[in-house]
Every structure is written in C-alpha cells, then in structure tokens.
Amino acid sequence: MRTSLPIAVAFISGLVLVVAFFFRDDSLIGSLRQEFIVWLTIIGGFTLLLGVVSIVRVSWTAVKRRKEGWFYKILTLLGVFAMAIPAVLPVSWSPLFGRSDGTIYDWLFNYMQSPMMSTMFATLAFYIASAAHRAFRARSAEATILLITACAIMLWRIPMGEAMLNMIPGDLPSWLNTYVMGGANMAVQRGIIIGAALGAASMSLRIILGIERMYMGKG
C-alpha cells in the first residue's frame, strides 16, 4: 500500500498524459489531460508552500533553542509573515491587503525584495570576475578559446566595443553573430539539448514504469 499506491498513481497519471498526446483536446482523454495539468499546477503550488513552511519551522526551532545566529532567524520569520499575512488577508478588510498596487505586499516587493534581488545578482558580477581570473590563469588551449570568445562577445555587446571591432577589416561583429553565436554556440546548445532531452525522456519512462522510485524517499 505504502509503495504500490504511489507507483500506481505515477503510472496512471503519466500514462494518461502520454496517451492523450495521440488524441484531440476535445476527446475524453484530452479533457482529462487538461484537468491533470491543472491538478499538477495546484499540487505544485502546495509543494512550494511546503518549502515555505519548512523555512518557518527551521527558523522557529533555531529561535526557540537559541541556536547560533538565532537573532537572524527572527528577521527571516518577520520577513515571511510581513509579506505573507497582508497578501492573504481579504482586500475587503483594507485596501492595504491583497497583492495589487499600493498594498503592503506590493510595497515590500518594490522597496525591499526586488532591490535586494537585483543587488544579489549584481554582486555576482564581482564573483564572476574573480572566477574568470582563476579560470584564465590555467594557460591551456581550452581556457584561451574561452577567454577570446568571452572578450569578443563582451566587446561586441557594448557600443564602444562594437565600434572598436568595426575598425578591424572583415566585419567582425557580423562574423561573430553568424559563426560564433549562430554557428558554434548554436551547435553546442543543440548537442546539449539533444543529450539532456534524451536523458529526461528516459528518466520519465523509468518514473512512469515505476523503476525510478527515489522520489518516495526512505521508509
């Protein structure tokens, strides 16, 4: 029961979505497919909530047991509740509740979450530069190819760099666009996509047939 029911559920849900591909959307199985996709979105949403509940539990336990850095966990909890509670309270109670413009949720997003997210990604610019420095110190042919391509692309994508590249005879920006981006880069992306897609398809088949059961965990 504990193992066979989930395997049966995975088999039936997977099979319906595979078989439905060969039928029209307005057929019975086509409708079932549409319904299953909605169900998938709903359960997926709950799965994300599970993650949030997990963060709250871990943070609360750390605060309760006065673990190292418990003070910071209070800030995490405050952040979660400050953003979540006004968002779920009915708009009829106050115009500050809900998710539309001018709400607490909207203000916290615009003046705290969004700027911090941009800053986090901007910080990565420095770490990328540091990683590049280490990568390019490896004086191999591969590292040199990577360095030359990266520099050429970065120059090409800024107006001053493009003007500099245009000074070199042979229309280098157009060559970069055609042969590097549309040629070598596209070929590698295609190779990776084909390989990854074949891997994903075979893994999907293993899940549907009940061979792959890692998602069930232990017990």
Next chain:
Amino acid sequence: MSGWEIFQVWLVAFLTLALFSFMYKDNPIYRIAEHIFAGLTAGYQVGLIWDTIILQQVWVPMTSGQWWVVIPGILGMLMFTRFSSKYSWVSRSSLAFVMGATAGIFLISELHGRVLPQIQDTMVSLSGEGGFGATMLSIIIVIGVISTLIYFYFSKEHKGALGVTARVGIWFIMISFGAHFGYTVMGRVSLLIGRMQFLIEDWIGSFI
C-alpha cells in the same frame, strides 16, 4: 521629495549597501539583510500561491460548481504530512502524481518538441544552395553537434577517432561557454550599473 519618499530611498540604499558589504567580508549587517531577503522571498511565494493557485485555481472553480478540484487540493494538503515521521508516507501519492504527470508531459515534450526538431534542423542540405557562407555554417553546426554529443558520451573511453572528435567537441563547448560567460557578465554588470545609478542619483542625490 516627501519624508516618506526619503525614507524609502534610504531603506533601499541601506539594504543595497548591506548586501554589497559582503564583498569586503561576511558581517552582521550583511547577514541581517540576507535573512530579511530570504524571509521576504518566501513570503512573496506565499502571496503568489495564495492568489494564483489557492484562490484562482481551487476556491473560485470549487465555489462555481467544479467540485473535483478539491481532489488536487486534498493531494496538495497531504504534502504537509512530510513533517510527520509517522505519516510521511501519505505524501508519497501526491508526490507520485506530480512525478508521474511531469514525466508524462516530459516524455512527449522532450522527444517531440526538442529532440526531433533539433535533429531535423541539424540535418540540412550541404549542397551549397544558400551560398558558401550558408554551407560553411551548416558544416560548423553538424560538426559541432556531433562532436558535442560525442564529448558527453562516456560509455567508451575517449581514445582514437572518438578521442579526436571529443577534443573538437571541447573546443566547440569552450566557444559556447565563452559566449555564455560574456553574456552573463554583461547581464550582471548591467544590474550593477542599475544599483550604482540608484545609489549615486537617487540616494546621494537626495541629500546633495
């Protein structure tokens, strides 16, 4: 600028500088901002799921007669049994539905929507109909795809012809990674410019 607007600018400036302070070293100010950010991001997800999933996809359809949406609602709720060591097995069926349905979608979409079109686009005529440039491009793509696939083929040792092809594959991969690296740096630097513009124009500009 009103008092409230000044407060908003100073708050964003504080949070921005607090996060940038990590570049010097890990410090309490950075950790305060980091934990606030983690909490707000989790809270943002709650608001989003509440509105787009629970209200719009469960509550509204259910109250308008589509009673069967209660099934995924219950399956979703069962996910929370994972927090109980005794009943965590109950969540397996919900997870199995997600895994099975996702696998069903992927099996078709990956093969029909990605593998076949990519192979079809790679197998193009090399007869030179589009001119020398187009033929060269097609040759580059064919060699690049085959050598990349061979580089990622680990069932046989990369020796002899296989080794040479895999070596060509590495060069192609390095060109592609270089291009991606360049684009990533550009993206991150443009974000950095945005933050710097805010600090210089909005924040410093507010008191000069």
